[in-house]
Amino acid sequence: MTVTTETRRLDEAAADLLFREARTAGAFTGEEVTDEQVRAIYDLVKYAPTSMNTQPVRLLLVRTPEARERLATMMSGSNGDKVRRAPLSVVVAADRNFHDRLPEVFPHYPGARDHFLDEEPRHRTAVFNGAMQLAYLVIGIRALGLDAGPMTGIDAPAIEEAFFTGLDQEVLAVVNVGVADREVGHPRLPRLAYEDVVRTV
Amino acid sequence: MTVTTETRRLDEAAADLLFREARTAGAFTGEEVTDEQVRAIYDLVKYAPTSMNTQPVRLLLVRTPEARERLATMMSGSNGDKVRRAPLSVVVAADRNFHDRLPEVFPHYPGARDHFLDEEPRHRTAVFNGAMQLAYLVIGIRALGLDAGPMTGIDAPAIEEAFFTGLDQEVLAVVNVGVADREVGHPRLPRLAYEDVVRTV
Numbered sequence: 297m298t299v300t301t302e303t304r305r306l307d308e309a310a311a312d313l314l315f316r317e318a319r320t321a322g323a324f325t326g327e328e329v330t331d332e333q334v335r336a337i338y339d340l341v342k343y344a345p346t347s348m349n350t351q352p353v354r355l356l357l358v359r360t361p362e363a364r365e366r367l368a369t370m371m372s373g374s375n376g377d378k379v380r381r382a383p384l385s386v387v388v389a390a391d392r393n394f395h396d397r398l399p400e401v402f403p404h405y406p407g408a409r410d411h412f413l414d415e416e417p418r419h420r421t422a423v424f425n426g427a428m429q430l431a432y433l434v435i436g437i438r439a440l441g442l443d444a445g446p447m448t449g450i451d452a453p454a455i456e457e458a459f460f461t462g463l464d465q466e467v468l469a470v471v472n473v474g475v476a477d478r479e480v481g482h483p484r485l486p487r488l489a490y491e492d493v494v495r496t497v
Numbered sequence: 498m499t500v501t502t503e504t505r506r507l508d509e510a511a512a513d514l515l516f517r518e519a520r521t522a523g524a525f526t527g528e529e530v531t532d533e534q535v536r537a538i539y540d541l542v543k544y545a546p547t548s549m550n551t552q553p554v555r556l557l558l559v560r561t562p563e564a565r566e567r568l569a570t571m572m573s574g575s576n577g578d579k580v581r582r583a584p585l586s587v588v589v590a591a592d593r594n595f596h597d598r599l600p601e602v603f604p605h606y607p608g609a610r611d612h613f614l615d616e617e618p619r620h621r622t623a624v625f626n627g628a629m630q631l632a633y634l635v636i637g638i639r640a641l642g643l644d645a646g647p648m649t650g651i652d653a654p655a656i657e658e659a660f661f662t663g664l665d666q667e668v669l670a671v672v673n674v675g676v677a678d679r680e681v682g683h684p685r686l687p688r689l690a691y692e693d694v695v696r697t698v
Contacts, residue, residue: 304514304642305640305641305642306511306514306515306639306640306641306642307508307511310507310508310511310640311541311640313505313507314507314515314636314640315541315542315544315545315637315640316541316544318544318545320546331697334695335691335695338691338694338695339691340512340516340517341516342688342689342694343516343517343519343685343688344516344519344632344635344636345521345635345645345647347649347650349686349687351688351689351694353694354694354695354696355694355695355696356695356696356697356698357695357696357697357698358697358698359697359698360698363698397689397693400687401686401687401688401689402686403686403687404683423625423628424624424625424628424649424669425628427624427625427626427628427629427632428628428629428631428632429632430629430632431545431628431629431630431631431632431633432632432636434545434546435515435545435633435636436516438507439506439507439511439512439515440506440507441505441506441507444546446546448548448625449548459698468625482605484544485550485602485603485604486550486601486602486604487543487544487552487602488543488552488598488602490536490539490540492598493539493543493552493554493555493556494535494536494539494555494556494557494558495555495556495557495558496532496557496558496559496560497557497558497559497560497561497564497660
């Protein structure tokens with residue numbers, strides 16, 4: 297039997313879970329997020345594509361009370377309190393030396409690493425693909441039945457200095473993870489219309 | 498009844514469709530991709546989060562044979578033939594003037610637009626959130642039961658000159674869309690281990 301696009305299509309409940317009913321979370325119930333859950337999230341989102349399979353994303357799980365409070369002081373505006381209310385915060389960074397892994401993850405093309413010897417385009421590739429993997433991570437957190445609170449309003453240099461010494465990684469975002477307290481929140485913000493975003497040639 | 502993370506979790510078939518069995522497509526069957534399908538994809542992925550709801554992504558559907566051949570000549574290496582084999586190619590760009598829409602899409606904070614008066618950080622925000630929305634788009638294409646072939650090996654300035662005159666948009670990627678010809682392809686490339694990507698503090 298031919299597999300048609302109709303039978304392969306994502307069902308309505310899953311579309312609601314990942315996109316339509318999912319909301320950025322700023323407050324959470326007390327429910328913990330286990331390492332096993334984080335592993336399940338990674339084991340799902342690791343398959344999503346990056347340029348030349350570069351996979352630059354690196355994650356720091358901030359768990360101890362001391363580290364969590366220190367991180368909270370490095371957030372903009374109300375984001376510090378969002379960190380304090382979350383059971384787990386994940387610092388999402390991009391490895392600027394992702395190209396050292398290309399012989400292993402892009403093995404059919406031995407020249408792959410040499411594409412990235414210039415620092416400036418290499419760092420741009422790290423951030424671009426790190427941003428893609430941040431997006432996959434948000435979807436993967438929701439796929440596990442958890443809620444994600446991604447934040448780019450952060451003091452990235454301070455976080456790098458506090459938690460990334462000796463690592464050549466650029467901090468991109470902090471994502472709070474947990475079960476959202478759905479009593480707290482605001483109405484969904486407007487989205488651009490199809491006609492504002494899509495044109496045809 | 499309390500909704501638990503167990504009952505909300507994405508089912509196995511959906512996890513396979515979006516992540517585990519999905520593959521970047523380089524060859525396609527003859528099946529067309531309709532505007533209705535593209536609209537359904539956008540109506541799903543538009544809900545995924547961006548920084549301050551910036552939503553910079555802009556999509557150009559390349560449909561006419563003349564435009565498709567012109568685009569194919571602006572791709573690196575074998576990517577031109579991938580465009581030629583696809584029923585639809587989508588140029589994914591980021592609007593550098595996304596901030597002009599903030600009064601509308603971030604209405605509770607009247608000062609939002611003024612955060613982005615400096616060009617350099619504004620362009621960085623456009624590319625970063627455009628990359629996130631490119632990732633959401635890949636997942637949304639798969640959600641519709643279609644296959645995505647995202648490519649960053651492109652001559653972006655040439656594509657901008659050919660198809661984006663008068664628009665202040667930065668071309669980020671081209672994504673082929675269709676039903677993959679599963680006879681064509683290579684084994685999945687290796688993914689980094691959890692231990693290589695995740696650490697805890």
